[in-house]
Amino acid sequence: MESRLEHLVCLTPDEFKRRGDLSTLRWKLLAHGDSWFSFASKRVNAHANLLEELVFSQPTLAVSCAGHHNALRRMVDLEGSPDFIRLLDGEAVWDGVLLSVGGNDLISAAQVPALQPDGSITPLRLRLLRKQTEWGAPSAGVGRYFSEEGWATYCDYLRANLKHVLSLRDDGPNKGKPVFMHCYAVPVPRPAGSEDADASSGPWLYPALKAYAIPQADWAAMSRLMLSKLATLLKACAADKEGYPNLQVFDSTQVPIAPATLGSSGISGDWHNEIHLNHSGCFKIARAWSTHIEAVLSGKPLVVAAPPTGRGRRS
Template sequence: MDHLACFTPGDLGSSSRAPDLGAYRWRLLAQGDSWFSNAKSKLDAHANLLQELVFPDPACAVNCAGTGDALAHMVDLESAPDFVRLLSAPDSPVWSGILLSVGGNDLIDAAKTPAHDGAGNEVPLHLRLLRRQTEWGPPSAGVARYFSEPGWATYAEYLRTNVRHLLTLRDQGPSAGKPVFMHCYAVPMPRPAGSEDLELGARGPWLYPALKAYALPGADWAAISRLMVFHLAQLLKSMAADTQQFPGLHVFDSTSVPLAPAAPGSSGSSGDWHNEIHLNHSGSFKIARAWSEHIQKVLNPPVPVGRHR
C-alpha cells in the first residue's frame, strides 16, 4: 500500500516540479476545510486526512485546500478558483474522482449563531441550531430538547443546494460523472481547546463557547455534540442514497470509526484529538485508513467470481 502523493495547483504549473499525472493509476482532485489544509503548522500539529490515505496502486491528489480554510463555508467557492477551474474547465485533467471535506465548519458556525443579534433582536429558530432555556423542550426529549429542528432544516437545505452545485460543476467538465467522495465528521468533545496556528493566528475553541453562551448543562455537552454530528452524517448519507439528485456521490461514515475521545475540560491534545475539532496524527490515521478502503472499493470494485477483468 502506498501513501497518496499530494500536489498543489501551483505544482501543476511549475516548470521544475510539475508532476507526471500519467504515472498514477488514480488521479484525484481534492478540496475542503481545515481537515485537508496544507498549512505547515497544521501538518506539523495534526496532519490531514489526505496524508494518511493509502492505495494498492499509485494514486495522487491535487489538493486545492491551500494553507488557509478554503471552503470554510460551502458558498466560498468564489475564493477557490483553482478548484473550480480544475474541476470544470474544458482543458482540465480527467480526474478519477473528487475528494471533498465540507460541511463541518458550516455546522459549527450554525451552532455558534447566538440567540440575539448585535442589536439585541431575537434570532428566529430557523436561523440557529440551539434553543434558549425558555425554548427547551420536555426533559423526556433528552438532549434533543436543546436542538432547533427548524434551524436544522435550514442548514440541511443549504448543504443539499451547495453539494448539488458542486456536482453540476463536475458535470460541466471532462470529469463528468466521476465519483465524488465525501466523509462525515467525528464527534468532538466540547472543551476549551483552541488552536495556535502560526499562519492564521490563535483560533477556537468553537463549540465550547457556544454551549456556554446558551447555558446548556455541561453534563449534556458530549451528547449535544454527538446529536449534531450524527444529524450531519445522516444528512450526507441520505444525499448519497438519492442517486437522482446526487449522482456519483459517495459518503463515508466517519462516525463508525472508533476514536479515543478527548477528556472533558482538557485544553490540549487529548485522545485522538489535537484540539476541540481537529484530529491529531493518530485520529487522522484511523479515519483516513478506513476511508481509503471505502474509496478503493469504488475506484477498483472487486471482480465478481467467475469473471475476469
C-alpha cells in the same frame, strides 16, 4: 499476503503544473476542503491532515486546492476558489473528487447567538440551539436544546451547495466522476483551541454551548447529536442517486476514535484540539476511508475491514 499500500501523493495546483510524467499513476484525484484537508505546514504541524494518511494499493495522486492557503470556512467558498473551479471544469480529467466540507458550516450554525446586536431574538430557523426558556421537555433528552427549525435551514443550505458542486463537475469532462465526502468524527466540546491567532482559532462548540447554558453533563451527547445528524444528512444525499449522482459518503462517525477528556485544554485522546484530530486520529479514519475510496475507483465490492490501530505517518 496483503498488498503494499502507498501513501497518497499530495500536490498543490502549482506543483501539479510542474509535474512531469503522470503515466505511472493509477488514479488522479482533485481535492478541496476545510482544515481537515489543508496541508499548510503550520496546520500539519499543529494537528494533522486526513489526505496525508490516505493509502492505496497503486500509485495515486491528489491535487489539493486546500493546499498551503486558507482552507474552506464555508461550502459557498468553493465558488470563490479559482484553482478548484478551473481544475474541475476542464483543465484536467480526474478519476474522482475528494471533498471535506460541511463541518465548518455546522459549527457556524451552532455559534449563532440567541440575541442579535439590536437585542431582538434570532429566529429559531436561523440557529441550531435553543435558549433556556425555549428548552423542550426533559423526556426529549439532549434534543430539547436543539432547534429543528434551524436544522431544516441548514439542510436546505447543504443540499443546495452539494447540488451546485455536482453541477460544476458535470459541466465538463469530469461528468459523472465520483465525488467522495467524509463525515466528521464526534468531538468533545472543551476549551481547546488552535495555536492560530485568527478569528477561527477556537474553541468552537465549547463557547456556543456555554452561551446557551446547556448543562456540561450534556455537552458530549449534544455534540454527538449534531454530528450524527450531519452524517445522516450526507448519507441520505448519497442514497438519492438521481438528485446527487455518484456522491460517495463515508461515515466517519462509525470509526472508533479515542475521545478527548471533558475539560482538557490540549492534546487528548485522538484529538489535537477541540475539533481537529491528531495524527493517530487521522490515521484511523483515513485508513478506513481509503478502503471505501479504492473500492469505488476499482469497481470492486466494498469489504469492511477491522478498524485500524496504531499511529499515522507522524508521531
